[in-house]
Amino acid sequence: MDASQSSRRQFLKFFGSAAVVGSLAPNELAAKPKTTRLTILHTNDVHSRLDPFPMDGSRNAGRGGIVRRATLIDQIRKEQPNILLFDAGDLFQGTPYFNIYKGEPEILAMNRMGYDASAIGNHDFDGGIDNMVTQFGKARFPFLIANYDFKNTVLDGRTQPWKVFNKDGVRVGVFGLGIQPEDLIPKELYKEMKYLNPIEVGNDMAERLRKEKKCDYVVCLSHLGYQYNDATVSDRVLASRSRNIDLIIGGHTHTFLEAPVSVVSQEGLPVLINQVGFAGIYLGRIDLTFERGRGGMEGARAIEVK
């Protein structure tokens, strides 16, 4: 008997006993579907691109902009109720909207579109840490960042390291990672914030989400960047040195990946990395189908990338 059969038996045993109890309760378990579809939508490095690129004949003319992204997201929500909508950071800076309004319309637009969480990018510091308090305070979604310690700054307690989302019974654990600020963000903007090793913190977070928080799927919202020529920690480096991470939604390097890239983790399992360029030119969409029960010896997580 292999591990897969064993876990299936345990699952059936559990389900059998639950069904007996369930006969007394009105459809408590029966209402839970055996199969759950979840769609993850994502953007990164939107950089205050609220309007589409101007129609000036340039390569990206007419692309991006919140009015069309809002319609797209609405359309997808109509066909699929289980949506998680994320951004991987650098919401701010890049158009005069930011210079004038300091990030307010960016945040309020994300509220309207129903973003579930965002990472923090280096340019989100551009208005200073006090401005982050002001603007993040307008968000109806959390800013997830596990490796920035904001103790002794005004941002302390206004971000969170992780959040668990329950979508039709599927538990999705999400945490955020930020890039090394030194030589990238002026010190007077990030003040006393401490940067922590993203690989150590990331693995701690992922293990906690997988084991303690019983998450079926673990997502990292990262602003580390897709890859570098040197040893700088990137999403690829993180993935290869990770355990318990299923998906990395990346940003910072403005990388246009045509499809998610798979990197083998420390557990020998594929970690999916995706990034969709910048400026909201693309909306990334990952459709996941989950089936109830453990799919064998981590078999669930070792599925081929389609």
Add this chain to the structure above:
Amino acid sequence: MPTKIRISILLLALVTAACHPGYHLSNRAYNRIQVDSAAAPADSSTARFLAPYRQGLEKTMNEVLVQSTVRLEKARPESALNNLLCDAMLQQTRQRLGQPVDCSHLNYGGVRSGLPQGPIRVGNIFEVMPFDNQITVLTLKGSMLKQLFEHYAGSEANEAALLVGGVRVTIQGKSITTIAFTNGKTFQPEQEYTIAVSDFVANGGGGAFFLKDAVRRQDLNLLLRDAFIDYFRQLGKSGQPITPVTDGRITIQ
């Protein structure tokens, strides 16, 4: 609700919480959707949300800072615009720091547009400087200052493209033969001087990687664009139009 059923539901909830049966991934698909008019029409409620921000933005961009009697264009080896922008940078840097700064430098490629004859608006400054480059003050030995000027004046891509303020220079081929400070300092290779540059240049963005060995570096957290806007707004306060001219600070030998 009968007690028996209520207890059962409670029990069930406990059982479910204790042994989250878990889900496993059985399928995965991916799609990258280009956000454009072919993908989706504009959402009218989002458009209404954005409209007042855009109107405010347009109002800001349309603010007239100063009137110019002439059209201003960047040019090699020298132009009124080249000089004006470097002077603006130097004056604003001194004002922000509250201390003397010897000279300033802008990279030719970083100046993206000219300025119109007539009203110069905030939007025009955004066209001149669309990048969010900040001002950095470097303390350099005279020898490295000369190396910096030679790098920008002499590199093949930027031949004789040298935008400076607070200093008059002579270019001979790929060499700088004289450097004269307008504040009266004399050039000595071993003496230290302060120069305002963009962080792009200070970071080696224009290929001047040797600047990492500057004696000192101070980042101002002042956008070049904001410095220009403030400078032109101050010029406009007199109510008089400006007529910038070249002053021969660049001599080609």
